[in-house]
Amino acid sequence: MPKQSKRKLKTYQTSLGFYDQAVAAPSMKAALEAWGAKSNLFHQGIARETDDPDIVAATMASPGVVLRRPVGTDGAFTENAELPTDLTGGEIRRKPKHKLKRTTKPGKRPAKIAAKPSRKLDDQAARKAAAAFEKEEQRRQAERRKEEAARAKARARRDKAVAAAQAALDKARREHEARAERLEAERAALDERTEAEQGRWDKQRMKLEQAMRRARE
Template identity: 75%
Template sequence: MAKTPNRKLKTYQTSLGFFDQAIAAPSMKAALAAWGASSNLFHQGVAKETDDPDIVAATMEKPGVVLRRPVGSDGPFSESAELPTDLAEDDAGPKRRPKKRPAKTTKTKPAAKKTAKAPSRKSDDQAARKAAAAFEKEERRREAERKKEEAARARERARRDKAVASAQAALDKARREHEARAEAIDAERAALDERAEAEQRSWDKQRMKLEEAVRRARA
């Protein structure tokens, strides 16, 4: 079995349209490809690597998947983010200030004993390999989708080309048949013209003889 490349994933973030987008990817190039960006958003200053723990945790759970949230918000990232329903109202009118709540007095509790152990380097490596494997799987899925779409477009082009070729062949055949009939008609017309001229010459000779006979009879 082929080994999955152990590439360390990083979390990248950008804003496109109405959404903030984040993804766990091995490089900026991979992030741009997943976002479908036609230019280098990092050079333009609209994309960056982030170390926000909440964003990093969300993207590492689904490496290679583009997560979104409404632009300008601080909510969690998800695959199917929706714009807030009060977006238009916020833009049209003044924002209301939240009411201040009275501060609660809290009693100081003794610090809890630390029982959790720091994750070992081995578990970190395992998590990194798992995230990288998940990213590779998502990349393969996207590549399969692209190939599927390209194959569908190729089939559609082949079907269209076949239809065009068939229609063109029918047109060429009809044109050849028409030209053959037109040539036959022209040949028949030429033969009729020749017969008509021959008939006219024969009649002219006969008419001249008969007219001469009439003149002699009158004399």
């Protein structure tokens, strides 16, 4: 397998089912593969890159590993998140978003809101995270190959069983048809013997009846 260049990791976030999910990956494509997504969640507006320092720190500590938290919450992302407990009518009750207060006078442009400071990774940490991602990706690919091999083995076993059952059915059908042909031949021969016997009896009966009439004269 050719050695891949270590690319800088980014943190991507999405919501799938009952969970928010986040992963540190070198690209959107790699994130989609880690999530097991069948479509491009980024184009659909369901996934995005995030620079939230807490989420970035959590994912960079386990590059390539999909972290989760109950959807609609703002708790920490972990590998083994519990299901949401605050459900209403089968839907998750999300926390209301607070509106930003207007702090500037009319006619003036609002001041930019300072973004949360992102925890920057130094080059050594970035290389370490990229190497960890590649290791996790290799583990995930090995697991996929193992699952595909198991499915192929199960499919081959199923195909073999189906072929054996079909062969047994074909053999039984041929034996049945052979027996039916023999019985049909025996029945035809029996009909012929029955007809011959009936002809013989008719001739004998006629001769005996004639003899009986002569004896009465």
